[in-house]
Amino acid sequence: MPKPYPEEFRRDVVAVARKGQSTLRQVAKDFGISESCLANWLKQADIEEGSRPGVTKADTEELRELRKRLKLVEQENEILRRAAAFFARGAAPKMKYPLVLDLADDGIPVAVTCRVLGFSKQAFYKWCKNPVSQRDRDDAHLIDAALGIHADDPEFGYRFIADELADLGYEAGENRIQRLCSLHGIFSCFAKKPGLTNRPGPPVHEDLVARDFTAQRPNQVWLTDISEHRTDEGKLYICAVKDVWSNRIVGYSIDERMTASLAVAALRNAIALRSPVDTIVHSDRGSQFRSRKFCKLLSNNGLRGSMGRVAACADNAAMESWCALLQHNVLDRKRWATREELRLAMVVWIERTYHRRRRQRGLARLTPIEYETLNQALLAA
Structure with a gap:
């Protein structure tokens, strides 16, 4: 398809x-x-x-979503109805896992049941492999003893509880006691709810290209960058993704704001067109390419991020030269009155001129489309 x-x-x-x-x-x-x-x-x-x-696309999508939602609501109602009857028999907390198996036999997905009942799929599948482990038995004894200690002295936190358990002969580390107390809500009556801490941003990728802008196969190395251009209405930004193998622009996105969504949209368009595997995506150290959304998109699609050094345009020279080419052939030709006029001019130049008419000596005097067509076997592999 x-x-x-x-x-x-x-x-x-x-x-x-x-x-x-x-x-x-x-x-x-x-x-x-x-x-x-x-x-x-x-x-x-x-x-x-x-x-x-x-029928508009929005109507079609809305109808599809309503059908999905209706099916999901019916499954959730069935889960709650069966769960009410199941737990009314006085089942132990961990005995909710057999209910998941019964519902799965009736065609209800495990993920939906786990979400409605409030536990993870990982916990369920772990239980399937070993329903009652020795670790569970030991944890149950520790929790029972910890509850007894805390009931006598509510001001005790997990550190004091760990000391008391050691005196009673239980062998368990302090981290284990802390985890069990946290899971079962055993806190000192004087303790404050811990606040949230700021998570660090995504790490900077290593430079996997090292200024070697060559590739032996399609989708081996992609380059990306953002360029800004002026119109009478304001600035317009384009983020493009270029395949080093054929110099083809495999994905691009144009918007009036330079946000992380611009880079994500360009990369997502390239992924939809080429379905890359283990591709290196090289860029500069702009905040758009360091964003959590962009890094997550790389990770989810099995791509490897790569970044040059700060203020070293030569580390992404091949993409910088393409941006300069766009500047000379489109942007500097005239004064652009509207963003829409400039947008269409850039799109036409990329798809009509650069891809299908502009021959490149590095491609044996072929255009990027001609080069990929003649090497279709490599592209299919």
């Missing part, structure tokens, strides 16, 4: 087609899509804007 085009790309193609400067066939050819596909996009855009009757 072919991969869907990014929503941002579809909007830009529709905007270019509506300008009427070229025929639909020419616009479809310039952007590498079929004419029927472009016609469908235009039809759906008219439906979304209300100029043509039909």
Whole structure:
């Protein structure tokens, strides 16, 4: 099944087609899509804007979400009904795990049952492997003794409880006592609720490229950067992701604000187009590429982050040169009145000129699209 085009790309193609400067066939050819596909996009855009009757994407998504929610509510109600009957028999706290097995046999997902009953899937699967371990028995004895000590002296915290347990002959470390007391709400009556501490930001990645801007296969090394440009309405920012192997821009996003979401959107578009595996994503040390969202997207898709040094533009020179190329060929050509005008000009230059018309000596005088087409076997691998 072919991969869907990014929503941002579809909007830009529709905007270019509506300008009427070229025929639909020419616009479809310039952007590498079929004419029927472009016609469908235009039809759906008219439906979304209300100029043509039909079911909008929002209505479809809302209906799908309502069906999912209805199914989830029915499952949750069944879980609560069965749980009320189950615990009415006086089942022990850990005996809620067999209920998960019974509900799973009836087609209710384990994750939903665990969430409704208030415990993790990991705890359930661990119990499945060893329903009653020796550690559980020892913890039960420790908790019972700790409750007795705390009932006699409510001012005792876990440190005093640990000392008392040692005198009673129990062998357990202080950290273990602290964990058990915390899980069962055994605190000193004088203790204050601990406050939250600020977590440090995501760490800076190591430089995995070391100024070697070459690649032997597709999706081996990606470069990314953000460039800003002025219009009469204000600044416009573009974040692009380039594959070093073919110099193709595999993902980009354009917005009027330079936030972490801009970098995340560009990388997400590149992932949707290329489905990379173990790809190095190299950037500078901008805060957008250090953000928690960007690092999480890298981790969730098996990508490796890489960063150059502070104030060392040569560490990302190949991407900097592409930004300069965009500057000379589009941005410096005229004064741009609106952000939308500049946006469409950048999109047309990337998709029509840079990808399909501008030959590069480093690619044996081929364009990025021609180079990838001739090496389709490597791209498929």
